[in-house]
Amino acid sequence: MIYCLEDDSSIRDLMTYTLNVAGFDAEGFAESASFWQALRSHRPDLILLDIMLPKEDGLTVLKKLRSEPRTKDIPVIMATARGSEYDRVIGLDLGADDYLSKPFGMMEMVSRIRAVLRRTGASGDYSILEYRSIRMDPSRRTVTVNGEPVTLTLKEYELLHVFLEHPGIVFTRDRLLSLVWDISYAGETRTVDVHIGTLRTKLKEAGELIRTVRGVGYRLETL
Secondary structure, three states, rough: EEEEEEEOOOHHHHHHHHHHOOOOOEEEOOOHHHHHHHHHHHHOOOOEOOOOOOOOOOOHHHHHHHHHHOOOOOOOOEEOOOOHHHHHHHHHHHOEEEEEEEEEEEHHHHHHHHHHHHHHHOOOOOOOOEEEEEEEEEEOEEEEOOOOOEOOOHHHHHHHHHHOOOOOOOHHHHHHHHHHHHOOOOOOHHHHHEEEEEEHHHHHHHHHHHHEEEEOOEOOOOO
């Protein structure tokens, strides 16, 4: 279970949705009161904690978490305003395990969470993804097709990761933008088509597995 303490409802909803799609259970909180109440009944595997919160700010929440025996070992990732080096330093000094600078991409968030969970031993789920001739090793960040290495850009890799984790699921272009690109990304959905095209080319014959769903988006073929 991942707890997301974020007062912006649109960001909070996107975070919890992305985490659910990525295979995590996630629950969002707009302020600290409901967060503390939930924490009394369930101990999460990790907490995503925004610094700028109403009433009780994120640094105060972090300090309380680290002072209580039951919560002091829960991994915490702080969300800070871009360029706010002071908040990041204070957060790390108080015991945060990592930080994200706003605005951040959803795939970056998922990658940071997995990295912290691996590092803290809270989760050993970092499995190799295999589908037909495609093999992805997230721990090494490598991709092979029929045993031959394939060199992908970061966005191509993240697109393929989404498809391999959810074969058969149709993703709209807007959804792929939210998952792979920054939530503040101002480009058109055409950029998804371009990256899908280059990904298919690099995967060679395996690229045919990424099918276009006309008028909707893309999916990884399961037939």
